[in-house]
Amino acid sequence: MVLNDRTLGVAALLLSAFLAWFGHGLEAAFAYEPVGPRAFPLLLATVIGMCGLRLVVKGGNPAAPNPPGANSRIALMVALVLVYAGLFQWTGFVLATAVAAACVGRLFGGSWLQCGIGGTSLSVLFYVLFDRLLDVVLPLGWLEELL
Numbered sequence: 001m002v003l004n005d006r007t008l009g010v011a012a013l014l015l016s017a018f019l020a021w022f023g024h025g026l027e028a029a030f031a032y033e034p035v036g037p038r039a040f041p042l043l044l045a046t047v048i049g050m051c052g053l054r055l056v057v058k059g060g061n062p063a064a065p066n067p068p069g070a071n072s073r074i075a076l077m078v079a080l081v082l083v084y085a086g087l088f089q090w091t092g093f094v095l096a097t098a099v100a101a102a103c104v105g106r107l108f109g110g111s112w113l114q115c116g117i118g119g120t121s122l123s124v125l126f127y128v129l130f131d132r133l134l135d136v137v138l139p140l141g142w143l144e145e146l147l
Contacts, residue, residue: 012052019045092141097123
């Protein structure tokens with residue numbers, strides 16, 4: 001199989017269709033949030049679908065091979081996402097997101113200081129955006145007593 005922009009675009013369109021199908025069926029047992037649980041997957045499906053469509057229309061530029069070490073970093077990132085998903089509820093959004101973002105930053109060559117500041121800032125910003133502004137309830141985990 002030839003890897004190029006169109007191949008990635010078709011894969012993105014398939015992922016978008018799956019997210020839209022999955023997200024469309026999400027409903028809360030009771031209305032505790034004004035946005036509801038289906039908004040995020042549908043928004044994500046729309047963005048991924050638009051990007052996929054752009055790649056399909058744009059053309060078939062050949063994909064460059066991954067540089068040395070990239071495949072192991074990709075595998076570590078997939079493992080990190082799985083650990084993040086498993087610990088998210090227990091440790092809470094802010095802590096789990098800060099650690100995960102810092103680890104991803106390290107995989108891309110950032111220093112511990114840069115990644116720690118960036119991960120912490122990102123997690124706090126997203127917590128305020130989703131929990132406080134959009135009324136999406138996020139787990140606090142270990143920080144529940146403080147926040």
